Amino acid sequence: MTATLDRPCAPIARVSGCDLSVPLVQGGSRVYANFDYAASAPALAxxxxxxxxxxxxxxxxxxxxxxxxxxxxxxxxxxxxxxxxxxxxxxxxxxxxxxxxxxxxxxxxxxxxxxxxxxxxxxxxxxxxxxxxxxxxxxxxxxxxxxxxxxxxxxxxxxxxxxxxxxxxxxxxxxxxxxxxxxxxxxxxxxxxxxxxxxxxxxxxxxxxxxxxxxxxxxxxxxxxxxxxxxxxxxxxxxxxxxxxxxxxxxxxxxxxxxxxxxxxxxxxxxxxxxxxxxxxxxxxxxxxSLDEATVREQESYLTERLRAGLEGIAGVRFLRIWSDSADGVGIVAFTLAGFEPGHVAAYLSAEYGIGVRDGRFCAHPLLARLGVDDGALRASVGLGTSVVDVDRLIAAVAALVESGPGWDYRSDEGQWNPVPETRERLTGHGAAGSPCGW
The missing domain is CATH 3.40.640.10 (Type I PLP-dependent aspartate aminotransferase-like (Major domain))
Known part of the structure; x- marks a missing residue:
């Protein structure tokens, strides 16, 4: 079902972590925008x-x-x-x-x-x-x-x-x-x-x-x-x-x-x-x-199309697609960004914007090789807790990266990109004050 791209859209359901505040590398914090539902979805209330x-x-x-x-x-x-x-x-x-x-x-x-x-x-x-x-x-x-x-x-x-x-x-x-x-x-x-x-x-x-x-x-x-x-x-x-x-x-x-x-x-x-x-x-x-299936599908389609339309207008974005005649899909958008390694983009989105996406080869190495992206790609996935605000925030963050570059330095350590220096307290070492699970 094709949804219009001009109407407000709140999350379908309440999920754990919907109001989670995460630290930013430049200081301050933002409510976490989760675009990694395809890897592990948060718990429903x-x-x-x-x-x-x-x-x-x-x-x-x-x-x-x-x-x-x-x-x-x-x-x-x-x-x-x-x-x-x-x-x-x-x-x-x-x-x-x-x-x-x-x-x-x-x-x-x-x-x-x-x-x-x-x-x-x-x-x-x-x-x-x-x-x-x-x-x-x-x-x-x-x-x-x-x-x-x-x-x-x-x-x-x-x-x-x-x-x-x-x-x-x-x-x-x-x-x-x-x-x-x-x-x-x-x-x-x-x-x-x-x-x-x-x-x-x-x-x-x-x-x-x-x-x-x-x-x-x-x-x-x-x-x-x-x-x-x-x-x-x-x-x-x-x-x-x-x-x-x-x-x-x-x-x-x-x-x-x-x-x-x-x-x-x-x-x-x-x-x-x-x-x-x-x-x-x-x-x-x-x-x-118990959810209305038509409503869920319409909202997912709307959010996915909004995300895809926003990213499509950014120079250097290339979407991944397997079949030329596929007419149906779930809320996953995979893409690469010319001039940037996927891990670098993912680290930037997390550190400077509080946005979580997936990067890598997604446990599908033969497929990524077939699509010509052996070095991996980025994947943004939406779910029942995704809002229009989240989608627009991701689009804006990718656009800012292309237009102005990252606002922080990043370094790859054995394939893992990290901000340098790392200032977010909960990621500076084990046992940090106030962190979950005794980090």
């Missing part, structure tokens, strides 16, 4: 409230007889239901709690009974786990249409068990036609896995309607940064595979000579689970699911 509510009852789960244990067990298992409803699970699909998307994909990689086809644009989390398990890499074409044709040719030429694909690029935000890709995979006897780490925070995903067999995403990108992720998918492969971890909770019966493993999801959740993380993730699913 509903998430922190839910965790605070559960903390007094936190106890062992599944085998505890005490009241707190019963409450914790009920909350942990109820969290599966919230996640399942959030993505409209099919009857033969189950929810396995993991640490993050990377953990989920590595778990599934050990369960796939055959080759896996991937694109060369994937995040490392959906590229490396298949490396020693029959990975077949398809080179991305200039257009989505030609890329899909290449995937079809690969699946037609040789059977594969799985097509593993990103839902939205973590570099450019471009979204692939997942229902169409699921149909393609099924036509050639393969299943489809979607890495939804970037898609789930921005788009509603319906597993039943789309035909997606497996889905993975992380709490820390879904406004629940409490160390949990999920793998959602069909039970048969999960139940046939060896447990991801061997230990308590994954078994039905153990003798000295033998073990009877439990079915999924318990089969792959050995050890004491991250109860608070699972509950936080479920709270985020419930909170996001």
């Amino acid at each position: 509903q998430v922190t409230d839910r965790v605070a509510e559960l903390l007094p009852f936190y106890a062992s789960v599944h085998r505890g007889a005490g009241y707190a244990s019963r409450v914790s067990t009920d909350c942990y298992e109820s969290a599966r239901g919230s996640v399942a409803r959030f993505v409209n699970c099919a009857d033969d699909q189950t929810v396995v709690f993991t640490r993050n998307t990377t953990d989920s994909l590595n778990l599934l990689a050990a369960c796939v009974p055959g080759d896996t086809v991937v694109l060369d644009v994937e995040h490392h989390a959906n590229f490396l786990p298949w490396r020693h398990r029959g990975r077949r890499v398809v080179t991305t074409a200039e257009s989505i249409e030609t890329t899909i044709d290449r995937l079809a040719d690969e699946l037609r030429a040789k059977p594969a068990a799985l097509l593993a694909i990103t839902g939205a690029s973590n570099v450019t935000g471009e979204v692939l036609p997942l229902k169409r890709l699921a149909t393609l995979a099924h036509r050639f006897g393969a299943r489809i896995l979607v890495d939804a780490a970037q898609l789930a925070p921005h788009r509603r995903i319906d597993l039943c309607a789309s035909g997606i067999d497996y889905l993975a995403f992380s709490g820390h990108k879904l406004y629940a940064p409490f160390g949990a992720g999920v793998l959602i998918g069909r039970r048969d492969w999960l139940d046939a595979a060896e447990p991801y971890l061997a230990g308590g909770g994954a078994v039905r019966e153990v003798t000295v000579a033998n073990v009877e493993w439990a079915p999924s999801p318990q089969r792959h959740e050995a050890g004491s689970p991250n109860v608070l993380g699972a509950v936080a993730l479920a709270a985020a699913c419930d909170a996001i699911g």
Whole structure:
């Protein structure tokens, strides 16, 4: 949906750190402008409230007889239901709690009974786990249409068990036609896995309607940064595979000579689970699911287009794009700035303007090489807590850099750019007064 660029726009939701004040290298402070949602999103207020509510009852789960244990067990298992409803699970699909998307994909990689086809644009989390398990890499074409044709040719030429694909690029935000890709995979006897780490925070995903067999995403990108992720998918492969971890909770019966493993999801959740993380993730699913989808998409589109339009008018800005015919994308803008290393720009934005962006190769080295930016790029990502004021501040800061240069000296130390001298108290050394976590 195309939004107009002339209307006021407040954040959709309240997030932790929305009023965080950060020091500036030249003195004083500014409210932090977070444009790094694609890496880790701050917690929604509903998430922190839910965790605070559960903390007094936190106890062992599944085998505890005490009241707190019963409450914790009920909350942990109820969290599966919230996640399942959030993505409209099919009857033969189950929810396995993991640490993050990377953990989920590595778990599934050990369960796939055959080759896996991937694109060369994937995040490392959906590229490396298949490396020693029959990975077949398809080179991305200039257009989505030609890329899909290449995937079809690969699946037609040789059977594969799985097509593993990103839902939205973590570099450019471009979204692939997942229902169409699921149909393609099924036509050639393969299943489809979607890495939804970037898609789930921005788009509603319906597993039943789309035909997606497996889905993975992380709490820390879904406004629940409490160390949990999920793998959602069909039970048969999960139940046939060896447990991801061997230990308590994954078994039905153990003798000295033998073990009877439990079915999924318990089969792959050995050890004491991250109860608070699972509950936080479920709270985020419930909170996001209660928002009006059309309103969220319109606002995200508005903010992203405003950011892109503002940066486009600055000399030297070059946007990154994978496909010439991509028509849909989430709130991510990746770009380079002629004459400046990405790390230098990111350090300048942080030190002089209190703005947080991402720089580097975004755990997608093959894609960055394909786009001709081996030295990395800048990525600004918007989320539920982003405002028009934030967007305009970022545009103004980049424009000022191009027009007048930085107001401070910066030096690269083994690839890490820092202001010289560093005057921000909380970054001058460990144990600084007033800093969090005992820095």
